[in-house]
Amino acid sequence: EVQVLESGGGLVQPGGSLRLSCVASGFTFSAYAMTWVRQAPGKGLEWVSVIRDGNDNTYYADSVRGRFTISRDNSKNTVYLEMNSLRAEDTAVYYCAKNIYYFENWGQGTLVTVSS
Amino acid sequence: QSVLTQPPSVSAAPGQKVTISCSGSSSNIGNNYVSWYQQLPGTVPKLLIYDNNKRPSGIPDRFSGSKSGTSATLGITGLQTGDEADYYCGTWDSSLSGWVFGGGTKLTVL
Numbered sequence: 001e002v003q004v005l006e007s008g009g010g011l012v013q014p015g016g017s018l019r020l021s022c023v024a025s026g027f028t029f030s031a032y033a034m035t036w037v038r039q040a041p042g043k044g045l046e047w048v049s050v051i052r053d054g055n056d057n058t059y060y061a062d063s064v065r066g067r068f069t070i071s072r073d074n075s076k077n078t079v080y081l082e083m084n085s086l087r088a089e090d091t092a093v094y095y096c097a098k099n100i101y102y103f104e105n106w107g108q109g110t111l112v113t114v115s116s
Numbered sequence: 117q118s119v120l121t122q123p124p125s126v127s128a129a130p131g132q133k134v135t136i137s138c139s140g141s142s143s144n145i146g147n148n149y150v151s152w153y154q155q156l157p158g159t160v161p162k163l164l165i166y167d168n169n170k171r172p173s174g175i176p177d178r179f180s181g182s183k184s185g186t187s188a189t190l191g192i193t194g195l196q197t198g199d200e201a202d203y204y205c206g207t208w209d210s211s212l213s214g215w216v217f218g219g220g221t222k223l224t225v226l
Contacts, residue, residue, distance in 0.1 A: 044218075047206075101208070106160045
């Protein structure tokens with residue numbers, strides 16, 4: 001059974017940093033791209049970043065480029081999202097998902113709140 | 117403003133059929149696969165349709181997807197109250213080099 005579990009969310013002040021983790025199991029982790037999608041309270045889905053399998057190419061939404069960094073450790077079946085210079089508008093539930101030409105197997109999400 | 121355009125809401129009676137549109141451009145829907153996601157109230161989004169018109173195992177055939185040019189459509193037949201949810205379309209945008217979603221459509225089953 002495929003499982004995806006995010007962690008690392010919490011309350012952080014504007015300008016602060018946070019690192020999210022996503023541990024996956026039940027599939028060959030290294031063979032798949034992994035993506036982060038977020039959802040602000042009462043709002044729609046917003047894609048954040050993806051890291052490819054193989055060459056580890058990374059892509060970011062304009063709203064986070066230069067502030068967020070995605071990485072992966074295939075030995076730990078884990079993908080990370082390093083978030084710096086956080087803003088109030090980054091407040092959201094952050095989901096991790098296995099990424100093919102679609103988003104499969106979403107995790108339960110981890111809440112990030114940016115507030116003073 | 118989302119790159120993909122969906123109607124904010126649709127409604128229909130139980131047992132009826134509803135369609136949800138998703139409009140984009142040649143850089144996204146026109147040249148890439150479209151997927152659809154269902155988010156029931158208070159839950160995690162779930163993959164409903166992938167590769168324009170394929171259903172993952174466990175998704176009933178009441179749900180269907182289609183694509184024509186730069187638009188895609190989600191169809192739901194035999195509506196049930198349990199179908200009340202937010203529905204999102206998504207695809208890769210080759211110009212933006214990123215994934216894009218529609219703004220979401222809230223389905224109400226009257």
